[in-house]
Amino acid sequence: MWKDIWFLATRTLLTTFRKRSTLILYFGLPIAGIVASFLLYGSAGTAELRVGIVNEDRGQQIAADAVGFVANLDHVEIVNVSRGELKEQLAASKLDSGLVIDSGFSESVRSGSPDHIAIESVKGAQVTAYMKSMLHGYIDNIAAMGKIAGGDDAKFGQLYDLYRSSEFKLTSESVNDTSLAKQMSYQSIGFLLLFMLNSASSLAELMLKHRENRTYYRILSSPINAKTYVLANITVNAVVMAVQIVIALFFMKVVFRMDPGISIYEMFALLAIFAVVSISLSLVIIAFSKSSGMAGALQNLVIVPTCLLSGCFFPLSIMPEALRRVSDFLPQSWVLQSIEKLQEGAPFGSIWFHLSILLAFAVVFFLIATYKFGRNNDTRNFV
Numbered sequence: 001m002w003k004d005i006w007f008l009a010t011r012t013l014l015t016t017f018r019k020r021s022t023l024i025l026y027f028g029l030p031i032a033g034i035v036a037s038f039l040l041y042g043s044a045g046t047a048e049l050r051v052g053i054v055n056e057d058r059g060q061q062i063a064a065d066a067v068g069f070v071a072n073l074d075h076v077e078i079v080n081v082s083r084g085e086l087k088e089q090l091a092a093s094k095l096d097s098g099l100v101i102d103s104g105f106s107e108s109v110r111s112g113s114p115d116h117i118a119i120e121s122v123k124g125a126q127v128t129a130y131m132k133s134m135l136h137g138y139i140d141n142i143a144a145m146g147k148i149a150g151g152d153d154a155k156f157g158q159l160y161d162l163y164r165s166s167e168f169k170l171t172s173e174s175v176n177d178t179s180l181a182k183q184m185s186y187q188s189i190g191f192l193l194l195f196m197l198n199s200a201s202s203l204a205e206l207m208l209k210h211r212e213n214r215t216y217y218r219i220l221s222s223p224i225n226a227k228t229y230v231l232a233n234i235t236v237n238a239v240v241m242a243v244q245i246v247i248a249l250f251f252m253k254v255v256f257r258m259d260p261g262i263s264i265y266e267m268f269a270l271l272a273i274f275a276v277v278s279i280s281l282s283l284v285i286i287a288f289s290k291s292s293g294m295a296g297a298l299q300n301l302v303i304v305p306t307c308l309l310s311g312c313f314f315p316l317s318i319m320p321e322a323l324r325r326v327s328d329f330l331p332q333s334w335v336l337q338s339i340e341k342l343q344e345g346a347p348f349g350s351i352w353f354h355l356s357i358l359l360a361f362a363v364v365f366f367l368i369a370t371y372k373f374g375r376n377n378d379t380r381n382f383v
Helices: 002-016 020-042 061-071 083-091 105-110 125-149 153-164 179-212 215-220 226-255 264-287 292-310 321-327 331-343 348-375
Strands: 049-055 076-080 097-101 117-120
Touching: 002 179, 002 226, 020 179, 020 226, 049 061, 049 083, 049 125, 061 076, 061 097, 061 105, 061 125, 061 153, 083 097, 097 125, 105 125, 117 125, 125 153, 179 215, 179 226, 179 264, 179 292, 179 331, 226 264, 264 292, 264 331, 264 348, 292 321, 292 331, 331 348
Parallel strands: 049 076, 049 097
Antiparallel strands: 097 117
16 A cells, blocks of 8 residues: 555656646745745834934023934934925925924923924824934933922032933943844745645645546556545645745745744744645545636635735734634634744743644544545545
């Protein structure tokens, strides 16, 4: 029996992959998914914030220091402009935001009630939130000194000079930001899950095509039986899935140097379990199909929508709560949830429940396919 399975599997592999187009379809698309993720996230980074400064409270140390504070913020570039220039350059997108300091700003800070200052932008909070939060904290500290001084300019000046010349220092250390790498690897795996499901269904569809061109009946006229034929197809599917996983992980780790935050062996084990789910689902599609055309239609009806709802194309966090609940009934979602937990530092053993759910999906799909094959008495069936 095993010799027959190996013979059929090798013959199927040789006849299926003798064309370059087939090799590209099965093994090139996972690489294309990684490239797409690299292009989506690889160019992302922290852009410089261009800020126009209008300082009309000239000659005041507090106003000058506020401008200096903004200039020293990370990823902020300031340009001194007039009110008219500020409006023109904001409208032309030459500036991201503007800081307007009116006359009387320094006096209002001394009194403990900061006023006469505004932040302008046509791009909304996405470009003003960072500078606004940092600047407000700085100004509130100086305003607190004004409240303590209680209108005494000499006392305020003493407190302010001590604040400006304070001897305490803040030391910082830079660490590597791995969030983009994790996002790229997460998205790459999402695309890989889609291609694995499509590949499994396409390879299982060969059984229907063999039946349509009468190859299946010629095989059954030999000592090989229908169960051996189906097991050979499952073997072909498993081999192709394993090669897809290896190629995808190789390109992620070696070629594009992505750090998914997960051991490569853990990633392989997780994807190998999903490969079993993919094969079992492909058999369900074949079991309910009367022709290769119907199988293709079912494949499009099942795979793409479920990948969409599972978060293979974008994170589940941006989806409504109702759709997130639907994703709990989809195997792709459990794979991606497992990846997220592992990226957060959880040990592989902690995702035993997720792995159990995936294996349960595989068992249920295999049972459904077996039941459907067994119940159908049509002579065109396989088992």
